[in-house]
Amino acid sequence: MIAQAVQMERTDERMSRMLYYNGTVITMEEPFCAQAVLTEDGVIRAVGTFEDVRAAAGEGEKCLVDLQGHTLMPGFIDPHSHFTACANATMQVDLGEAECFEDVIRLIREFIERENIPAGQWVRASGFDHNRLKEGRHPDRTVLDQAAPEHLLMVSHQSGHMGAFNSRALEALGVDGHTQPPQGGMIAVKDGEPTGYMEENAFLQYIQKAPMPSPEAFLEAYRKAQKLYASYGVTTVQEGMMSAPLGPLYQLLLHSGILELDLVAYLDMEAGDELKRQFAEHIGKYKDHMKIGGYKMFLDGSPQGRTAWLREPYLPVEEGAAGPAGETTAPSPDCGYPTLTDAAVKSNILRAERDQMQLLAHCNGDAACEQYLREYAAALAELPDHTPGDIRPVMIHAQLLGLDQLERVKGLGIIPSFFLAHVYHWGDIHLKNLGQKRAERISPAHSALEHGIRFTLHQDAPVIRPDMMETVWCAVNRMTRNGVILGTEERISVADALKAVTINGAYQYFEEDKKGSIAPGKLADFVILEQNPLEADPIDLRKIRVLATIKEGTCIYRADGQGTGEVR
Template sequence: MKKQLFYNGTILTMEEEGRQVEAVYVEDGKIKEVGSFDKLKEFEKEKDVQRIDLHGYTMLPAFIDSHSHIVELAAILRFGQLNMAMNFQEIVKIMKEKKEQVLLEQEQKNKEGRKEREEGQAKVPWIIGFGYDHNLLKEGRHPDKFVLDEIAKDVPILIIHASGHMGVLNSKGLALAGITKETKDPIGGKIGRVSGGSEPNGYLEESAFMKVASHMEEEGGDIVSFFQKAQNIYFQYGITTAQDGLTKEGGLKLLKQLNENDILKIDVVSYIDIKDSSHLIKENEEYEKRYKKHLKIGGYKLFLDGSPQGRTAWLSKPYVKQEGQDSDYCGYPIYTKEQVEEFVRKAKEEELQLLTHCNGDRAIDQLLEAQKEPSTMRNVIIHAQTMRLDQLEKVKYDKMIPSYFVAHVYYWGDTHIKNLGMERANKISPAGSTEKKDIIFTFHQDTPVILPNMLETIWCAVNRKTRDGVLLDQEECLSVYDALKAVTINGAYQYFEEEEKGTISIGKRADFVILSDNPLDIEKESIKD
């Protein structure tokens, strides 16, 4: 039996504001006792107790990720990293280097005499990059196939936008994807065209992009080793419970393999793609709403719209007009009213929690209209960037949980001002109003969109400052304590795990994060540092 005594630091239990204890005693990963050091030092008399001196640091319950894509993070770690590219030239440079690396690896595999090579069926490797953001590029727009053809014309290339909702193919990629000037835009998506005609320019948006990207799961090398790296990234940010927020067959197969081989060390809650993969629930009942080792299936995931920074979120009022778009352009939905009602009905009948991606307020309306009555399943509105204050009343009535991507304030706040106008941008991620209405909410980073940096997210929630230093509506700021709740006890509640996680309390899991400073005591501007 492993026994540990934590002491000599600031220990925030998160049970209630101001609650601190001097020491915590743990046996076999469970909290056995909390209280004063004088009381708990009696446990030192027991055999083999490990004393863990906190040296004045601050200990809290470990952070809980309420929405991300851990399998996707593992996948994109294999790709060219474009998050620091500031212009087309830098994208081309990074991707040329990635191309040389991938082709060298492919050549080595061919020399090893792989069977498919012997049979003349060697797979054409895709060269993939992730993380560019057209809002930050010098050119102020997405690259196109003509830019990517500068990297190569004889191998397929795909670069993925930071939002994960759009991307660009080179000419070879378009050919392999079967996209021509005769290809029509799919429902809920868009194929970019060369100006003045129907020839595809390489840009793909929403469902058009997702169809191509869904075939890239196995590109880029050993996914197991990259998953271990991804898992460690979560641990480095103090997270011990993570999410896989749109699990398909390949992703679940991987998670089960990692779990069975004891490679999965972090708790992962999987949400199955309700549109294309709902059969996975019945086929994996041993994981349904309960952990088997470190993996459980929490329910379903549904998408209703796109991203506000990509101008594909579905709004009730038009975006600020942009060249090439109509003045009444509001984004667009992915599904019809009837389809959404059917998805919501399905989750309800199966008594499964439903997490629904809604960035635009009209998409939120569509979900709330389909919900019809309160649910005990703690259904979650993912992102809720442009949640209107009048919508919060029905959110509360329906017992839904908004999970805000509040770091949008910093990363894309200036873009939202440009796309939405100041009045709407001021109110993105209205956590302050949500708190005032006593609605339980959580925070997330939508990793791999950004890293799962919980302290940065807390900083965003209490300061609401954009990259350019603009302060968005300060009425929506939270206290540091309330922001911490959103990534600890509220996260546990979202997962129906509040009896096991989220506070430092007797009987709960001994999952802790140790910080250099007490976030409740330092200047709020310094929290992310």
């Protein structure tokens, strides 16, 4: 039973020394496995055989933690997600199971009734995917008006890159048929009126204009989000885009003292100076479990939404079929589009390099990857005293990163963080949108290894849950929902996949001296797994359960639901 999976011979919560034994310890460095670990005051003191570690512990008081044959390894490091968006999702209508517009309408109506939301108030919904709706397109305001005729409603696509508003919301936001979208965005118009559907910068701009939930509601949502990450063995999380409106929320979060996980935040370039002023004590170092890691910019959209920027066009929508935005004739072949000009990308790179702040760039399509590589090289040419890779720039998602681009990725010292779970969740859609050859090259992890490129793997929560064993499973198997093996030659080993969510994640955050492996002097950040992933059948990797998550020696999650405190 899970409740009996990990036991202690002493339960004195004042005990600062803990000896983990009777299980497999995956260290993530040579030697790759050990028998026991000794920690003291949240720091690893000894690793090795049980006899050697017990001798190192000496005769002083200590808690003996019996792993009962289970596996202890470094806590998972989330290389990219959106912590506040995960919190926000707990306060929204979950449309993830919707299969048609009728489901969307029903789920929203049920939420409004269940939560007793007064007429005239905002309602938020998220998680639908037009690719899985029977209608094959995004719901527009005519659908949303049926769901919430008396409320202001906005719904977000599962990718977070697009969504729609009902008529009341459009009116409140001042959007009409003459409203011009911002650079890198789209507002759909039909017969001179907005349909309610928006993409990229337009959608992001208008969702930020809607009023936010109360501070009290957000604090409770943050607690739920933190518990969600911990339940998947994650001990370090990311705020992947900290915009100006999030500043007060983070002040509230830090003041509350509820953060147990380490959190690394990346600042919206436009609000960077003000946010750095507000969080000056957090720049590049943790305080109250939160640090500012650098800047973030978006270069394109999402491939499943056909807004990722490609070098070659998407396959056309079948003639006569409804396109994703509701058009009834097939659009001309398109390549998606950029969200920033070349000049803006180069300017952002120069700023990050001069500020010595790490830069994360969202690049899904190979044209966006090309823009990042081209402008990075141009920026470094203006900074002869800067060494490529000194700020460890990151290419977020890098899904359609071309094999011909890998050598430049290595030369510029860029770390790709692959959203490899796309292979399972949207691989069948990519086959339809991109064709076999390009779809098989999604997230070329094995090719990156062959080029000597260090990479990480992420889940981009709340797009999907922060289940790091799922992303390991995806990297090893590369199987779609329909059971298609997508890119056999890009599969990687279990060990390499585990590195991408532990030691490589620590390297991405400049924390490899404190996290990512089990070695003396590093933090006692652990996850206890039901089974050793190195010995499991690869097809069963995502079935391996997290039994406990330990942050600096304190158990912050137990699968038996007994809450936080010392591991017992």
